[in-house]
Amino acid sequence: MRLDILREMNRERAARRAVILVTDTADGTQRLVREADAEGDPLAAELAARFRSGKSGIVEADGRSLFLTVQVPPPRLVVIGAVHISQALAPMAQATDLDVTIIDPRTAFATPERFPDVPLLALWPDDALAQLPPLDRYTAVAALTHDPKIDDPALIAALRAECFYVGALGSRKTHGRRVERLEAAGLTSGQIGRIAAPIGLDIGAVSPAEIAVSVLAQVIASLRQDRRRAPA
């Protein structure tokens, strides 16, 4: 691999943009294709399918065996709310290689003492999200504040950006009111239906740490959806 191609791949990854490296397995020659440039490529259809699936693999074209290295942005978890559950969730999510950021405008909650080793933005979600790489299909958002003023803007942004996971803490009743507010904000029922609420897999979680486990498991289940067995 040429060093300039490697540098380009690392830059694109840092900027959370998807690329595919096309390698001729016979002679090792390579070229890099950005998602934005894929449409005019000779391999356009194959590349589009690969960008969607995120899967690397071999494709035969014009008698050549080409290996496609699909590099999609690393999965990221944005947590709204510097609450107890987040204190347990952040280190667990980092241990599963999720890139974690916490957002909470309440400066009493969002302190480095409560969240060592986690990027923390003590800002309202709209302001905080403007400072981060844009929300995308490779990002999960978990809204945990219980406060519509803080959770709702993040949920709306997450649904519009087609985040792979969108979860919101709160009872069914709380969620019912949330659905009404999101409808009023112009979201479709299809979009609103993507919210995991009440949040987390039903493992009977009680403590903040247990709820964090159920949320993280649900995020991973969404991330690895295509690998899961069909329900019996």
Added chain:
Amino acid sequence: MLSTDTDILATAEAWRDAGRGVALATVIETWGSAPRPVGSHLIIDQEGNFLGSVSGGCVEGAVIAEAADVIEDGKPRVLEFGVADETAWRVGLSCGGRIRVLVEAVA
């Protein structure tokens, strides 16, 4: 914590910038039960230092040995490992799968 693709490719760049010879190994094909998915990376420097994995430990030794030659002559190679391989006793995959690995120099 396991090293992610982010760490692996960023480290490959850092190693090159430090003047080290570097080879990149990538799993390009698997059959049967293979321990690491297609696209998994392993990087190796000319001293045999490595980061990442292509098989969860079964064939890394052989890939690292081959990497020294790749760094030396700059020519990419495709290596195949599996239980049917004649070197199975030494570096076969105990899981019964087969994998093909592309090893290339970062130059």
